[in-house]
Amino acid sequence: MTDPAVPGSAPGSAPGSAPGAGLSERLTALFWRRPGLLVALLIMPPLLWLGVVYIGSLAALLWQSFYSIDEFSGAIVKEFTLKTYAELGLQQNIDIIVRTVLMAAAVTVASVILAFPIAFFAARYARGRWKAFFYLGIMLPLWSSYLVKVYAWKLILAKEGIVTWAANGIGAGPLLDGVLALPVIGGGSLSTSYIGTFLVFVYVWLPYMILPMQAALERVPTSMIEASADLGAGGLRTLRSVILPIAAPGIIAGSIFTFSLTLGDYIIPQIIGSSRYFIGQAVYSLQGTAGNVPLAAAFAVIPIVIMLVYLTIARRMGAFDAL
Amino acid sequence: MTPAVEFSHVSRLFGTVRAVDDVSLTIPEGEFFAMLGPSGSGKTTCLRLISGFEMPTAGEIRIFGAPSGDVPPNQRQVNTVFQDYALFPHMSVRDNVAYGPMVKGVPKAKRHAQAEEMLALVHLDGFGDRKPAQLSGGQRQRVALARALVNEPRVLLLDEPLGALDLKLREAMQDELKSLQQRLGITFVFVTHDQGEALSMADRVAVFDQGRIIQVGSPSEIYERPATRFVADFVGSSNVLSPTEARALGGADRWASLRPEAIRLLLPHDPAARLSGRVTTVRYLGAGTRIGIEVEGRLARELAVLIPAGQPVPAPGTMVALGWADPALHPMEAAE
Numbered sequence: 001m002t003d004p005a006v007p008g009s010a011p012g013s014a015p016g017s018a019p020g021a022g023l024s025e026r027l028t029a030l031f032w033r034r035p036g037l038l039v040a041l042l043i044m045p046p047l048l049w050l051g052v053v054y055i056g057s058l059a060a061l062l063w064q065s066f067y068s069i070d071e072f073s074g075a076i077v078k079e080f081t082l083k084t085y086a087e088l089g090l091q092q093n094i095d096i097i098v099r100t101v102l103m104a105a106a107v108t109v110a111s112v113i114l115a116f117p118i119a120f121f122a123a124r125y126a127r128g129r130w131k132a133f134f135y136l137g138i139m140l141p142l143w144s145s146y147l148v149k150v151y152a153w154k155l156i157l158a159k160e161g162i163v164t165w166a167a168n169g170i171g172a173g174p175l176l177d178g179v180l181a182l183p184v185i186g187g188g189s190l191s192t193s194y195i196g197t198f199l200v201f202v203y204v205w206l207p208y209m210i211l212p213m214q215a216a217l218e219r220v221p222t223s224m225i226e227a228s229a230d231l232g233a234g235g236l237r238t239l240r241s242v243i244l245p246i247a248a249p250g251i252i253a254g255s256i257f258t259f260s261l262t263l264g265d266y267i268i269p270q271i272i273g274s275s276r277y278f279i280g281q282a283v284y285s286l287q288g289t290a291g292n293v294p295l296a297a298a299f300a301v302i303p304i305v306i307m308l309v310y311l312t313i314a315r316r317m318g319a320f321d322a323l
Numbered sequence: 324m325t326p327a328v329e330f331s332h333v334s335r336l337f338g339t340v341r342a343v344d345d346v347s348l349t350i351p352e353g354e355f356f357a358m359l360g361p362s363g364s365g366k367t368t369c370l371r372l373i374s375g376f377e378m379p380t381a382g383e384i385r386i387f388g389a390p391s392g393d394v395p396p397n398q399r400q401v402n403t404v405f406q407d408y409a410l411f412p413h414m415s416v417r418d419n420v421a422y423g424p425m426v427k428g429v430p431k432a433k434r435h436a437q438a439e440e441m442l443a444l445v446h447l448d449g450f451g452d453r454k455p456a457q458l459s460g461g462q463r464q465r466v467a468l469a470r471a472l473v474n475e476p477r478v479l480l481l482d483e484p485l486g487a488l489d490l491k492l493r494e495a496m497q498d499e500l501k502s503l504q505q506r507l508g509i510t511f512v513f514v515t516h517d518q519g520e521a522l523s524m525a526d527r528v529a530v531f532d533q534g535r536i537i538q539v540g541s542p543s544e545i546y547e548r549p550a551t552r553f554v555a556d557f558v559g560s561s562n563v564l565s566p567t568e569a570r571a572l573g574g575a576d577r578w579a580s581l582r583p584e585a586i587r588l589l590l591p592h593d594p595a596a597r598l599s600g601r602v603t604t605v606r607y608l609g610a611g612t613r614i615g616i617e618v619e620g621r622l623a624r625e626l627a628v629l630i631p632a633g634q635p636v637p638a639p640g641t642m643v644a645l646g647w648a649d650p651a652l653h654p655m656e657a658a659e
Contacts (some may be wrong), residue, residue: 222408228411228422233397
């Protein structure tokens with residue numbers, strides 16, 4: 001289109017693309033004319049990373065779960081079969097799955113209950129110095145080593161630990177013994193019972209619930225809370241009908257963290273709790289000493305399926321309507 | 324008759340800032356009352372004192388004769404149309420409108436029927452299934468109105484409800500609000516910083532400045548007989564003359580207001596000419612042209628003159644003579 005005799009003056013030639021301009025000017029002009037190209041170039045590397053490293057490895061994992069193991073030689077048979085999934089249905093494996101899911105659900109519910117008042121205060125009342133204090137208080141435990149925290153909790157919850165000592169000191173020793181005498185969740189001491197596992201899970205994952213929840217609650221405009229009161233609603237009604245639905249995506253995001261982190265963890269239940277397996281421990285031992293990678297892969301698929309089901313239900317219930 | 328809303332010596336302090344400063348006012352039932360003032364003048368705080376979202380630091384507010392001191396917002400017989408509409412994004416338009424009845428425990432079928440009726444009242448029949456995000460600004464405004472009116476409030480509070488709408492829509496909504504108020508006979512308390520809106524809709528206007536009410540009166544009183552310099556300037560950008568200047572023009576020794584549209588341009592030697600000067604600025608407004616004139620002689624200052632459309636407009640630099648009828652020079656009551 002451009003007439004070479006009068007560069008840049010012909011109709012239809014962009015001002016930035018005059019012949020003789022430097023490479024960077026010409027690139028700028030190209031990107032200006034085709035904005036999609038720039039976006040594509042910028043998004044390509046992270047997209048490749050996401051595609052190959054995340055989705056790709058997940059697909060490889062899924063693939064492995066359809067292989068099986070030869071019971072005599074211990075070698076992996078690379079043929080498509082549902083045998084491994086049938087193995088997953090054995091009673092001892094079902095027990096592991098149920099145990100892990102119940103623990104993850106309990107940890108999530110407790111985190112929601114504990115996190116909500118904190119997040120609500122931080123989002124709607126804390127200002128300036130208080131807000132800084134809040135962020136520091138939430139983030140500080142995340143900066144220290146996970147293992148150190150878990151071992152610290154083992155000492156705290158041990159039979160000779162500070163919790164037992166304090167309970168005896170205030171005369172609540174029999175109460176603690178009573179709780180530990182409860183079937184299933186009880187045990188010899190807090191550090192060897194499900195209660196201990198639960199407490200440590202809640203402690204470790206709580207910040208992951210508070211932060212998204214607080215961000216979501218901050219997004220609820222004050223005028224909507226006032227509008228609800230203006231229309232005659234009391235505090236609880238406003239909480240149920242306005243605040244929670246609008247903040248639901250954040251609460252769901254937080255619960256994805258606490259739920260999936262608990263589903264996949266294999267260190268906390270190994271250090272604190274009864275010696276019964278959780279999914280994470282099962283995966284760890286199956287792919288390690290047992291060398292049964294297909295079954296480990298099948299176990300690893302369980303949390304993914306559970307999360308998909310959970311999100312589908314949340315969506316059906318309208319948790320994302322306010323997005 | 325008991326007034327709908329009554330303020331007696333109400334103040335509201337935020338720290339040391341007097342957002343509302345010793346305000347007393349009476350709004351009779353069925354009145355369309357406008358609170359007019361620049362931002363930060365305390366008008367919105369006054370509205371929030373009525374709705375109960377703010378509590379007075381001093382003084383008392385009565386709503387239909389009953390002191391409102393201990394009544395929380397959700398138990399007041401007033402409803403608010405919020406500035407940003409505050410529609411619930413996760414609910415359909417119908418559920419938004421039916422929210423008030425739902426809270427009161429009205430069964431679903433009945434409250435949905437009420438909501439449809441209210442939506443018809445604001446000309447939004449058939450929009451019940453939509454989400455607020457699927458509506459235009461004007462439609463959202465109507466939903467907010469319907470959501471407040473469904474509760475049959477005795478006082479409807481409107482906080483700059485037309486601020487976010489474009490001019491055409493704003494004018495249409497002004498007419499609609501006015502006719503709605505007349506049909507329903509509810510007391511409307513309307514907050515705005517737009518003097519045109521206040522003058523065209525309200526039965527009475529209260530002009531606010533720095534937390535105080537400067538003047539309360541009918542729109543024509545406010546416009547034609549401003550009590551203070553502030554009112555004269557804020558409502559219709561009048562020429563405000565100092566006592567010295569007013570005396571020089573043959574007026575009383577007081578602050579005075581001379582409306583730009585009351586000044587006529589005359590030929591230089593017209594016997595009715597009172598002043599002469601040079602045109603400095605010309606601002607075309609469509610329905611008229613506002614010109615600035617640097618006056619010479621008895622009065623050395625700039626005066627604004629509004630020339631109605633269709634009349635010749637002098638070019639900048641032209642010498643003109645100015646004249647006006649005696650009553651146009653309005654002396655103000657307040658000494659300041």
